[in-house]
Amino acid sequence: MNRQVIPRTEAAERLRNGLVDWPISVLLGPRQCGKTSLVRPLATSPEHYFDLHDFVDQVRLEDSNYRVLDGLEGIVVIDEAQERPELFKKMRVLADRKDRQTRFILTGSASPELYRGASESLAGRARLLALSGFSLVEVGFENWERLWLRGGFPVSYLREFDEGSMEWRSNYIAQFLGRDLPALAETKLTTEQLRRFFLLLAHHHGQYWNHSEIASVLGVNYKTVQRHVELFKGAYLLRELPPFFRNAGKRLRKAPKLYIRDTGLLHALLGVRDRSQLYASPQLGASWEGFGIEQVVALANVRDEQCFTWSVQGGAEVDLVIQTGSGHPLGIEFKAADAPRQTRSMTAAIESLELSKLIVVYPGDKDYRLGDKVEAVSIQNLGRIKELLG
16 A cells, blocks of 8 residues: 555645636645645646755756746745745745746745745745645545544555654654754754653643743743744644634633644644553544544645634533625534533534534544534535535
8 A cells, every 4th residue: 555646636736726817826734744745747747846955956957047937837836935935035026027927836845924025025926835644535445444543644644554654743743843944944943852842742732821831841931832833833743723702791711722733743742542441541532633623624625724623611612613705604523422412512502602512523433413513524425515504
């Protein structure tokens, strides 16, 4: 299975559609999530492809002060564009030409907010698209356990044995902390401190986050923790769910929840090596919650700014609240139980938030109703999520 190629048809289609109306399409996502495999075949010729991790391609661009891009027509692909922040000023000029139909695809392993001036240079000229690891629709819903355990990075998912997958993820973490993150942005933390920080994120996965509490554990100040949370988010390895406010009069939790986006990396940090260890882990429920959130977001094409969490101190809570266009949010709970039931917490959440419906995603094989507005949905049937969102 390690030689298998899994097509990413939907992601490729979204990328091609962007080339019709936009001079620049920017594909963002963590390193090794499959961006290069997706975009490289789209370049008009080998001369239209530039990999800014490749020394030869760096020289091709630098020797001409990017003038080589002026004469290219068709589709030009520039991989890992964040390596050259000054390139974005050139892209603005190229995008504004009226006499050329050249289209540019840029990939990046960091959010535009981390590029110096990138957001301003590309404003109104570029369509931003996100790519994460494999989703259930790509690997097949019947393979949900493998995807949950190993995560969606293609190399990790496709390894023949769990040991090889675990080794790849451990190396990925070491390289990210020792090389990629320091290259992405200035950090005063040592590699060992960064590893401790990542481990703390793993052990607080799916929990309400307190910068000050973590700062005291690490022996650093509040702002250092806050900055590094933003760096991990900007590298597409961390998701933050802000609190959803509907009823200001209640004692709502105001802290966000943090999740390591790829459960394979989470399990590598926690030392979860195989299926038996996963089901015995005290982090089982939190891991399932994070896995479910990423799959819902990917399968339903939900924007990050639509996603929240909600909780009343000592009372009801909802793992994921999606703000829909109808004005009535939709709630999703993730239960790693064989046959979840409706709880008083769910009933209270429906009333307090005026939810249109509440979906409970669980690792079973049948969908069934729990109440008027509550439905249990099998992970294998999560392809229905767009229909359920309405």
